[in-house]
Amino acid sequence: MDRILFGDNQFFGVNHMSEEKARAQSMKFKDTAAIMKVIDVAYSEGIKTFMCTTHDRIGEVTDIVRDNPDRYNNFTFYPGMPYAHKYANAVGELGIMGTLKKFAPGSIISTVIRGAMAGITQDAYELMKMLVDAEMQRFQGTRTPVVFLQNVVTDLLLGFNMREMFRAFHDYVQQKYEAEAGFFSMNMPMLVDVLHGEGIENPIVCSNINKIGFRMCGGIEKYIDTLKTKQFRPIAMSVYASGAIPPEEAIKWVCELPKLEAIVFGASSRRNIVGTRDLVEKYWRFDN
Amino acid sequence: MTEQPTEGEPIRTGIVGLGKMGISHFAIVNAHPDLELVAVADTNSFLTSAIKRYTKVEVYKDFKRMINEAKLDAVLIATPTRFHFEVARYALERGINVFVEKPFTLTLEEGRALVDLAKQKGVVNQVGFHNHFVGTFAEVRRLVNAQAIGEVYHVTGEAYGQVVTKPKTSTWRSKKSEGGGCLHDYASHVVDLMNWVVGPPVKVLGAHLNSIFSEGVDDAVHAVFEYKNGMSGQLTTNWSDTTYRKMTTRISINGKKGKIIADRQEVRVFLMPGCEVDGYGEGWSIKYITDLQKPVWFYMRGEEYSTQIDTFAHNIKSRNTEGENTFASAYATDEVLDMIQKADRARS
CATH class of the missing domain: 3.40.50.720 (NAD(P)-binding Rossmann-like Domain)
Structure with a gap:
C-alpha cells in the first residue's frame, strides 16, 4: 500500500468545516476535466492511489484512466462503496423497498418482496453481492486492489451487530475481484474488535485520526490504545480535521503514532498536494 | 406508572x-x-x-x-x-x-x-x-442568551436540500394526510431551531406553501413571522433544490450589537466595535464544529x-422529565406550523 493516498471529498462538495467552501469546490469541479487536472497533478507528484467514492462522476474518471493505459500505467483505485447520498436521497423519494428495487433490480428483490422469506440470510448476502457488483461496474478494467465499505454502511452494520456481513463482504471482494476488503468507520476501536471476532485478522480500517480527536468515537485515547495493541492496517483520514490543525503539526502528530499504513488526504492545488506529500515524507517513520 | x-x-x-x-x-x-x-x-x-x-x-x-x-x-x-x-x-x-x-x-x-x-x-x-444537539446551533443559542449581539431584532431560518426533485414520488412523505410535505419535514426543523434560539413568534404575517413538483404536498415553504417586542423573522425552506448535496440548515440573527450566521459546520459572529464576549472579539470571528462538538460513544451519520x-x-x-426537546417544546413548534398553514390558506 502506498503511504499517501489521494481522496476525493474535495471534488464533490464535501467539506466538514464549511458549506460555503464545499459549494465553491463543487462549482470548481463541475467538469470532470477539472477533476482530472488535479488528479494528474497528484499523479505526477508521485501519488498513485486514488481513494474514491462510487459517485456517478467517478465513472468518468475510471473511463479516462482505462482508455489511457500508457499514461496511467501505475494508477490504482481504492473504491469506497456505496456513495451513500445516492441511496439516502432515493430512500427519501422511493422508500426503502423502492430504493432496493431501483439499485438492485432482478429476481432477488422481487422474491423478497413477494414474501419468500425462507432464505432471508441467503437473500441478504445475495443482495450485498448485487450491490457490490453494481458499484464495481464502472471500475472494470482498472486496478482495484482494495475495495472499501463506506462508513455509513460499516457503522450501520456495526450498530445492528450484523457481524457476519463484514466477513461476507470481505470474502466476496476477495473471491470476485481478487481484492482485499477495507472498512471506513467512525468507530474504529469497536470495529477492529468485531472484525477480529469474525476472523479477519489483519483488517484494513480507514478512520479519522487527528490530533484534536475530531470524530474519533470512543475517544482519542481508545484510538491510540487500539493502534498500539491491536493487529490491523490503519489508514488515517481527516488528519487535518478539515483544516482545524496546522499542516505540519497535524502530520507530525499522526506520523508519531504506531502502526500507520497510509494517510489519505484531499487537496485541490499543486501547492497543497506537494505540501502534504513533503510533510509526510519528512515525518514518516513506518517501514513498509 | x-x-x-x-x-x-x-x-x-x-x-x-x-x-x-x-x-x-x-x-x-x-x-x-x-x-x-x-x-x-x-x-x-x-x-x-x-x-x-x-x-x-x-x-x-x-x-x-x-x-x-x-x-x-x-x-x-x-x-x-x-x-x-x-x-x-x-x-x-x-x-x-x-x-x-x-x-x-x-x-x-x-x-x-x-x-x-x-x-x-x-x-x-x-x-x-x-x-438542539448540533454544537454550532447550541453555541448560537448560548450567544443569544448571553446577549452577545444585544437586543435581537430579526431572525432568518433556512433549509435546502433535494428530497423531491421530480413529479412522482411514492412514499408517505408525499402524502399530506400522513404528515408529508416540506412544511412538516424541513420547515419543522427550522421553526423548532428558531423557537429554540429566540422563542416562538406570536404571529405569522404571511405564508406561501409552494408545490414545485409534488401534488398534494408543499415542496417549499416561505413565511414571515412577528415576535413580541416587534422582532421579525423569516423562514425559507425548499426540499426541491438540487444545488444542495444534502439537507443544509442555516440560521442568521441580527442584533443591535452584532450578527450571527450559523450552519451545521460553522458559527460566524460579527460584533460591533467595543463589544466582546468570551472567545469573540469585535469584527468577525469564526468557530468551527471541530471546536464545538463533543465526541460521542458511537457515531452514525452525525x-x-x-x-x-x-x-x-x-x-x-435521572428521572428528568423536563430535559431537552420535550413534547411541550415540540408542541410549540407545531403551533407555529399550524399558524403557517392558516396563513397560507388565508392567502389562497
Missing part, C-alpha cells in the same frame, strides 16, 4: 417503525451501553425478517403487542407522522418513556393530549429535533443523532 429501571439496569427499549430514522435509531440504541434494544415493530416483513435472522431483537408486526409483551421502559416512535399520536398515547398510558420523531403530531389537539398525558404519567418525553439518544437515556436514568 410502571416501575422505572433502577440504577445500573439496562433500559429496555423498543422501536416502532423501521424507516430511514428507525433503522438509524436501531443502530444507535443497540450500541448504547445503558439501553438494551429488546424489540421492534414494523409491518415490513423484509426488514423484520432480516432483523429476526441476524439479531437477538424480538420482532413484532403489531406495536400494541410489542408494548404489552416486551416489558419496555422506553419506546422510540419513528412511524409516519400520522401514527405518532396513536402509538405515543398507547405507550404513555402504560407509563413508558417515549421518544417520538419529529414533527410531533399532525393536529394540535393530539399534541396537547400527549403533552398532558406525559406530564400526568411523569415519564420522560422527547421529540427528535436533533438540531453526532447529534447519537447525543439525542444519549440524552434520552440519561434523562430516564
Whole structure:
C-alpha cells in the first residue's frame, strides 16, 4: 500500500468545516476535466492511489484512466462503496423497498418482496453481492486492489451487530475481484474488535485520526490504545480535521503514532498536494 | 406508572417503525451501553425478517403487542407522522418513556393530549429535533442568551436540500394526510431551531406553501413571522433544490450589537466595535464544529443523532422529565406550523 493516498471529498462538495467552501469546490469541479487536472497533478507528484467514492462522476474518471493505459500505467483505485447520498436521497423519494428495487433490480428483490422469506440470510448476502457488483461496474478494467465499505454502511452494520456481513463482504471482494476488503468507520476501536471476532485478522480500517480527536468515537485515547495493541492496517483520514490543525503539526502528530499504513488526504492545488506529500515524507517513520 | 429501571439496569427499549430514522435509531440504541434494544415493530416483513435472522431483537408486526409483551421502559416512535399520536398515547398510558420523531403530531389537539398525558404519567418525553444537539446551533443559542449581539431584532431560518426533485414520488412523505410535505419535514426543523434560539413568534404575517413538483404536498415553504417586542423573522425552506448535496440548515440573527450566521459546520459572529464576549472579539470571528462538538460513544451519520439518544437515556436514568426537546417544546413548534398553514390558506 502506498503511504499517501489521494481522496476525493474535495471534488464533490464535501467539506466538514464549511458549506460555503464545499459549494465553491463543487462549482470548481463541475467538469470532470477539472477533476482530472488535479488528479494528474497528484499523479505526477508521485501519488498513485486514488481513494474514491462510487459517485456517478467517478465513472468518468475510471473511463479516462482505462482508455489511457500508457499514461496511467501505475494508477490504482481504492473504491469506497456505496456513495451513500445516492441511496439516502432515493430512500427519501422511493422508500426503502423502492430504493432496493431501483439499485438492485432482478429476481432477488422481487422474491423478497413477494414474501419468500425462507432464505432471508441467503437473500441478504445475495443482495450485498448485487450491490457490490453494481458499484464495481464502472471500475472494470482498472486496478482495484482494495475495495472499501463506506462508513455509513460499516457503522450501520456495526450498530445492528450484523457481524457476519463484514466477513461476507470481505470474502466476496476477495473471491470476485481478487481484492482485499477495507472498512471506513467512525468507530474504529469497536470495529477492529468485531472484525477480529469474525476472523479477519489483519483488517484494513480507514478512520479519522487527528490530533484534536475530531470524530474519533470512543475517544482519542481508545484510538491510540487500539493502534498500539491491536493487529490491523490503519489508514488515517481527516488528519487535518478539515483544516482545524496546522499542516505540519497535524502530520507530525499522526506520523508519531504506531502502526500507520497510509494517510489519505484531499487537496485541490499543486501547492497543497506537494505540501502534504513533503510533510509526510519528512515525518514518516513506518517501514513498509 | 410502571416501575422505572433502577440504577445500573439496562433500559429496555423498543422501536416502532423501521424507516430511514428507525433503522438509524436501531443502530444507535443497540450500541448504547445503558439501553438494551429488546424489540421492534414494523409491518415490513423484509426488514423484520432480516432483523429476526441476524439479531437477538424480538420482532413484532403489531406495536400494541410489542408494548404489552416486551416489558419496555422506553419506546422510540419513528412511524409516519400520522401514527405518532396513536402509538405515543398507547405507550404513555402504560407509563413508558417515549421518544417520538419529529414533527410531533399532525393536529394540535393530539399534541396537547400527549403533552398532558406525559406530564400526568411523569415519564420522560422527547421529540427528535436533533438540531438542539448540533454544537454550532447550541453555541448560537448560548450567544443569544448571553446577549452577545444585544437586543435581537430579526431572525432568518433556512433549509435546502433535494428530497423531491421530480413529479412522482411514492412514499408517505408525499402524502399530506400522513404528515408529508416540506412544511412538516424541513420547515419543522427550522421553526423548532428558531423557537429554540429566540422563542416562538406570536404571529405569522404571511405564508406561501409552494408545490414545485409534488401534488398534494408543499415542496417549499416561505413565511414571515412577528415576535413580541416587534422582532421579525423569516423562514425559507425548499426540499426541491438540487444545488444542495444534502439537507443544509442555516440560521442568521441580527442584533443591535452584532450578527450571527450559523450552519451545521460553522458559527460566524460579527460584533460591533467595543463589544466582546468570551472567545469573540469585535469584527468577525469564526468557530468551527471541530471546536464545538463533543465526541460521542458511537457515531452514525452525525453526532447529534447519537447525543439525542444519549440524552434520552440519561434523562430516564435521572428521572428528568423536563430535559431537552420535550413534547411541550415540540408542541410549540407545531403551533407555529399550524399558524403557517392558516396563513397560507388565508392567502389562497
